[in-house]
Amino acid sequence: MSNFFNQPIQLGSLKLKNRVFLAPLAGVSDIPFRRIAQEMGAGLTYVEMLSATAISYKNKKTFDMMARHSSEGILGVQVTGPDAIQVAHAVSVLDKQGFDTIDINMGCPVRKVVNAGCGSAILKEPERISQTVKLAREATTKPLSAKFRLGYTRELINVEDTTNRVLTELVDMFTIHGRTRSESYSTPCDLNGIQLSMQAAAKNPSKAIKVGNGDIFDFQFAEKMQKETGCDAVMISRGALGNPWIFKEILEGKRYQPTFAEWYDVLLRHITYQEEHYGKTKISAILARKHLLWYTKGFPQSKALRDVLNKVEDLEQAKELLKEYAKKIAPHYIRYGDGDYEMHEGYDPKFEMDRQLDRGVGDEEMNAVLSNKKD
Numbered sequence: 299m300s301n302f303f304n305q306p307i308q309l310g311s312l313k314l315k316n317r318v319f320l321a322p323l324a325g326v327s328d329i330p331f332r333r334i335a336q337e338m339g340a341g342l343t344y345v346e347m348l349s350a351t352a353i354s355y356k357n358k359k360t361f362d363m364m365a366r367h368s369s370e371g372i373l374g375v376q377v378t379g380p381d382a383i384q385v386a387h388a389v390s391v392l393d394k395q396g397f398d399t400i401d402i403n404m405g406c407p408v409r410k411v412v413n414a415g416c417g418s419a420i421l422k423e424p425e426r427i428s429q430t431v432k433l434a435r436e437a438t439t440k441p442l443s444a445k446f447r448l449g450y451t452r453e454l455i456n457v458e459d460t461t462n463r464v465l466t467e468l469v470d471m472f473t474i475h476g477r478t479r480s481e482s483y484s485t486p487c488d489l490n491g492i493q494l495s496m497q498a499a500a501k502n503p504s505k506a507i508k509v510g511n512g513d514i515f516d517f518q519f520a521e522k523m524q525k526e527t528g529c530d531a532v533m534i535s536r537g538a539l540g541n542p543w544i545f546k547e548i549l550e551g552k553r554y555q556p557t558f559a560e561w562y563d564v565l566l567r568h569i570t571y572q573e574e575h576y577g578k579t580k581i582s583a584i585l586a587r588k589h590l591l592w593y594t595k596g597f598p599q600s601k602a603l604r605d606v607l608n609k610v611e612d613l614e615q616a617k618e619l620l621k622e623y624a625k626k627i628a629p630h631y632i633r634y635g636d637g638d639y640e641m642h643e644g645y646d647p648k649f650e651m652d653r654q655l656d657r658g659v660g661d662e663e664m665n666a667v668l669s670n671k672k673d
């Protein structure tokens with residue numbers, strides 16, 4: 299079935315098969331998760347945000363995060379830095395690493411990041427926005443993009459100016475998250491704000507892809523975002539956590555929830571990819587926990603399962619727990635079959651992750667493991 303989002307679109311020299319992208323997600327968009335998202339139809343996926351400073355120091359962990367699986371198609375990477383020169387240098391390194399497209403992060407609200415002059419700090423320095431994109435443009439011939447917010451605060455909304463600046467310096471794509479830096483997820487995504495940017499872009503001769511981002515948890519909101527803002531594509535973030543089927547849903551233009559059998563199959567495949575990438579280690583299990591918790595929503599008595607999955611120390615144990623659980627649920631049971639469809643019911647602290655110093659559930663314990671080199 300074909301709908302708006304199912305049409306191909308040109309990103310500079312790259313032809314993307316559709317218009318539903320997976321956002322760069324710190325601590326989340328690793329190889330296993332990207333493989334699953336790609337299999338579910340994501341038209342473009344990204345390695346999480348990397349630090350230009352860490353790249354200049356040749357930080358091993360940062361270079362490890364640049365890994366790519368042989369099955370991955372078009373793959374982007376995102377970078378942030380405290381000044382235009384560092385970002386441009388990082389872009390030239392990432393270009394040589396073989397990424398297909400490079401995005402500049404101008405939206406990360408995390409205090410530690412902003413205090414270092416990175417992420418959304420740049421929104422308060424419009425000249426730096428122009429300079430950063432200009433030098434980055436000179437550093438690569440690959441498709442280049444920027445991801446930003448409406449402004450630093452409600453009082454400092456400058457989304458039209460930012461849009462004009464990145465287009466003037468020749469980005470091939472830009473993504474707007476419809477919130478300001480100071481707004482948390484409890485403030486709804488502002489579609490009017492995104493529309494301001496789309497209207498500014500419409501006055502520019504650029505053919506850059508205009509991407510809308512924020513609060514997309516189902517196909518209805520993706521369609522609303524497109525109709526009300528005029529964006530060319532959407533980028534999915536929290537909506538894909540534990541629900542990679544969202545890509546299929548938006549591409550098919552109708553509600554899609556997996557049966558228990560399908561869900562179980564995909565979850566086990568995710569675990570297999572996790573083992574392939576991180577090994578059968580304790581760290582691998584800890585890193586997988588957040589995904590396991592997100593996946594295991596929407597089926598009967600899943601809370602008790604989550605309570606134990608939250609503590610697993612190896613993935614064999616997780617598979618055993620899931621196998622036991624599978625004995626209790628009919629294979630044809632539809633996820634959220636009890637009508638409790640909302641993926642983001644109420645407030646959930648995990649959705650605040652990008653505002654905190656951590657990079658996701660389980661990090662504290664993982665750091666402890668790493669520092670003791672126990673694994």
Ligand SMILES: Cc1cc2nc3c(=O)[nH]c(=O)nc-3n(C[C@H](O)[C@H](O)[C@H](O)COP(=O)(O)O)c2cc1C
Nearest residue numbers: 321322323324346347475512513514535536651652
């Ligand atoms: C766990 C997590 C990690 C994130 N990491 C990044 C990142 O590395 N780069 C980025 O541009 N945005 C990052 N974001 C922000 C999202 O890409 C997105 O802009 C924001 O969550 C709004 O979209 P949503 O309402 O659909 O979640 C992250 C968000 C979350 C929840």
